[in-house]
Amino acid sequence: MPHSNKRSQSSATVRLGASPTTIQDIADIAAGARVTLCPDAVDGMRKVQTLLLQAIEANRPIYGLTTGVGDLYTVKLQPEDISRTQLNMLLSHASGMGTPLDPPAVRAIMATMIKALLQGCSGVSAGLVQTMSEMLNRGVIPWSPAKGSVGYLIATSHIGLVIFGEGRAWYEGELLSGREAMTRAGIAIKAPGPREGHALISGTYEITGIGALAVHQAEQLVAIADVAGAMSLEAMKGNSRGYDERLQRMRPHPGQAETASRLRSLLSDSQVLAKHRDHRLQDALSLRCIPQVHGGVRDALAYCRDVLTIEINSVTDNPVFVIEDEELVPLPGGNGHGAPTALALDVLAIAIAHVSTMSQARSDRLTNGHISELPPFLMGASGANSGFMIPPYAAAAIAGDNRSLAAPASVHTVTTCANQEDHVSMGVSAAMQARTAADNLADILTIELICAAQGLEFHRPLRPGRGTGAAYDAIRQVVPPRDSDRAMYPELQAVRDLIDNGTIAGAVDRALAVNV
Structure with a gap:
């Protein structure tokens, strides 16, 4: 499914964070523009994550974090299971079929994911969005089949796998394992932290980026x-x-x-x-x-x-987090x-x-x-x-x-x-x-x-x-x-x-x- 976006300025730089992001910004990133992150937004993410880690230590029931997802929301998870569960979520949800999405579509989806996570309501680490921005800037394009999404879950799961060294990705014209693509691009592979699988797949990012x-x-x-x-x-x-x-x-x-x-x-x-x-x-x-x-x-x-x-x-994640009276x-x-x-x-x-x-x-x-x-x-x-x-x-x-x-x-x-x-x-x-x-x-x-x-x-x-x-x-x-x-x-x-x-x-x- 070839699509052209040649009018966008691929040499441009788009800052994502506190300021409003436009459709033109997403189109520019899709066409190859570099991404920078607003420092204030990154700092805001860190504060929410600190409180989230405290909630995990207190074993508070939080959907998709200390419980399973979907119909498994009643299943409680132990703290030591959380990281593995986040990766398992991506492995199981990456169930797309058919020919892959074209690179502009994947980049547009990634841009909407970064923008949403930077708003600091998902509890993920700043390192997650920093890794994703490096992928955009260094040309690592996750491979994701185009078919199978009822509105979420599919392309974002395939994208998430590459972040954590799984899945497949394009780099410099070659389709490689996710780990190989990230290594060749010089991007450190991180282990999934709390919510870092679930938050990647819970929003409307596929609809929004392609739309x-x-x-x-x-x-x-x-x-x-x-x-x-x-x-x-x-x-x-x-x-x-x-x-x-x-x-x-x-x-x-x-x-x-x-x-x-x-x-x-x-x-x-x-x-x-x-x-x-x-x-x-x-x-x-x-x-x-x-x-x-x-x-x-x-x-x-x-x-x-x-x-x-x-x-x-x-912010289209579920659940989301706000801070009230430092809680x-x-x-x-x-x-x-x-x-x-x-x-x-x-x-x-x-x-x-x-x-x-x-x-x-x-x-x-x-x-x-x-x-x-x-x-x-x-x-x-x-x-x-x-x-x-x-x-x-x-x-x-x-x-x-x-x-x-x-x-x-x-x-x-x-x-x-x-x-x-x-x-x-x-x-x-x-x-x-x-x-x-x-x-x-x-x-x-x-x-x-x-x-x-x-x-x-x-x-x-x-x-x-x-x-x-x-x-x-x-x-x-x-x-x-x-x-x-x-x-x-x-x-x-x-x-x-x-x-x-x-x-x-x-x-x-x-x-x-x-x-x-």
Whole structure:
């Protein structure tokens, strides 16, 4: 499951600790950014752990620490059993199946784990998060199968094994035993301390890390979808009156107004639109309703961004500990249930499906000479050449996949753990569906962009708008106009690379930032 995050600054450094952590921070760490730890947060962890050790000496009953977990919460453990129990928890819970998660996903999950543990409510040692940050900074990527999580427990267990010299990990391109990977990277292997197995697996870290990457990519792609849609409008002699600010004020959804404003900017100074201003009274919905559809998606994304940002900065362990009157107070609870993020990520997959289907409709329209008023399949010399006939087929297939991925995952909750955990979130499935859908959307937009750029060839020497013209120029740097058939797939990949590495977005942003 290849996923790209090339726009993030892998040379950046992200500090985790007391200050709020953003979705962009998680995406940067996933892409390779270094991690530093806030000293005050590390000190706070030490105080809680000191009191936790005292509670162990007093043999206080604490779930998952002096007792078993899940349906075994009534089984009492002796102090000498605690360390072994923590490792056993990871060994037994590391039950993933299938192909492994990609490195950005694993790094994103680890970043959310570190952020949560640094808040000092889990009772683990500062050495645990220091080891994890060293793993991120030195390139030790735990191997974890992608399948098997109902919302927690799986990837985090495989990650935890490597911390303690078990499991498997990637290091410098090799898949090694966890112990060998850590040794080669020069990272000391620690023995698990109190709660240091349980705390690693109890939170919503898998949902949050993968979900943050899905939100991050989707936000970037909605902006690209605006560009693709605006280019298609120009290529088909469309009518931009539907983007009028006065019309948007009559239905003031924030995303709709933002999208219409962006479209007006992208199309400003368009010689193509100016010439054909009165060509058609009203366009098809895939052109006329870009503000309404992309705008609705933007509003959904705002909801998802808020939920994921809250979750990144939350403590979702169970139990957690607070200090009151210098006493340690354990708080068992349900913050590890992934319902808030699972629901949001289901919404995200649905939103992505809408953008996907609308883009595919425009690609099909561009290549349909019966309605586009462009040459059939965008080829001036048709008949002997198929031109752009088939890329919209690919877009149709991938958009169909995204509609399937939009089926909510969170409704498929089941009973687990001998009825003790009888309503699970299925949030990891929701996160993975949303992330896969976002990756698919990039392919769908690639097809629309390459078709729209070809459509604009038939309006030369008229220039597109400021933003659309910048995108067109960026595409033409890697893909020349097509006047006869040649291999399509390398050029599709070249345009996809322009999306992934931020070239199109950067060119458009620079063009729109120029003072008129």
